[in-house]
Amino acid sequence: MALTRREFTVATLAGLAATSGMTLAVRAQGTKTIAVLFDGLYSEFWVAGIQIIREDLKKRGFEIMEAISDQDDNKQFEQVRAAIARKVDGIIIVQTDSNAVIPAIKAANDAKIPMVHFNRPPAKTDAFSVAIQADNQKIARDAVTYACEVAKQSGKKHKAAILIGDLGDPNAIQRRDGFEEAVAQFADTIEVVAKIPTEWNADTAFAGLTNALQANPDISFLFTSSDFLIPQIQQALKSADKWHKVGEDxxxxxxxxxGFPDAYALMKDGYMDACGVQNLFYETELAIQAILDLQEGKEVDRLLLDPGFAITQANMEEKAPEMWGYVLWKEKNPG
Known part of the structure; x- marks a missing residue:
């Protein structure tokens, strides 16, 4: 049975955060062993993701082998080899580099062990594996389209900036493309004046946004490709006297x-208009079911999509319970 939202608590995450950079094994009674290999726990998203996977596997009675590679491709390949030597029944992996993981896929194929990529697909290869990925482009397009409609309703023209993720990450490319598709429909309202590379680095993002605001002090529309950059965005906007609630001048x-907890908090407090949300609960179910299906000899598509959703100021009350960040926020703020 899959993990329910009520069972996923901040308390279960607290101990996990301290394990970043460590290799560990969590054992439970069961007849199957699944290796869960992440490249790091460097944001709340990955901490939440690995914990949801862990809890789901435990409830199924599986034995779990866990390892963290610290974004070291060679280290992760050795972890894959260790999982193969242990004759695990499946591997759930988050790799740093989409090309560097290909030898690991081939090794798993040779050992006839199913491999599933969680939230980050590999590069194209003849080697077979399954990737679970959010429909980044659609989710970004839907969220930004809502924001564009808000901009149009204001009756003003807006200058826009986008914080772009690491372009070596397919997720970042798809989110950028979704943003561009949305704003292209509102060319009479939105002019993109700054495309800020971040390389998924907070300091780089802060410097880039600060420079963009100095060069274009009339920026009034902003999209970030990941909520983990919210603290830097808030700092930059405050410094530019642009940190104001919806409806304020x-x-x-x-x-x-x-869908980070910070994003939900900002929406609740009126500072954020919309957010594209990945459904971590659904992605976990897809990943584990893919391994079970492959073990049974069933055909599974190479790419399984989480449609996700856009949470907005208009639908927040309805959609919040589906947002993993809301679940964490609610645990910290009961009542």
Whole structure:
């Protein structure tokens, strides 16, 4: 049985955060062993993801082998080899580099062990594996389209900026493309004046946004490709006297992506207009079911999509319970 939202608590995450950079094994009674190999726990998204996977596997009675590679491709390949030597029944993996993981896929194929990529697909290869991925482009397009409609309703023209993720990550490319598809439909309202590379680095993002705001002090529309950059965005906007709530003079129409607790808090408090949300609960179910199906000899598509959703100021009350970040926020703020 899959993990329910009520069972996923901040308390279960607290101990996990301290394990970043360590290799560990968590044992439970069961007849199957699944290796869970992440490249790091460097954001709340990955901490939440691995914990949801862990809890789901435990409830199924599986034995779990866990390892963290610290974004070291060679180290992760050795972890894959160790999982193969242990004759695990399946591997759930988050790799750093989409090309560097291909030898690991081939090794798993040779050992006839199913491999599933969680939230980050590999590069194209003849080797077979399954990738679970959010429909980043659609989710970003839907969230940004809502923000564009808000901008149009204001009756003003808006200058926009986008914080782009690491372009070596397919997720970042798809989110950028979704943003561009949305704003292209509102060319009479939105002019993109700054495309800020972040390389998924908070300091790089802060410097880039600060420079963009100095060069274009009338920026009033912003999209971030990941919510983990929210603290830096808030700092930069405050410094530019642009940190204002929806409906207040000087409010920057702000759209996020991922569904972090910080994003929900900002939406609740009125600072963020919309956010594209990945459904971590659904992605976990897809990943584990893919391994079970492959073990049974069933055909499974190479790419399984999480459609996700856009949470907005208009639908927040309805959609919040489906947002993993809301679940964490609610645990910290009961009542």
């Amino acid at each position: 000087g409010h920057v129409i702000f759209t996020g992506f991922d």
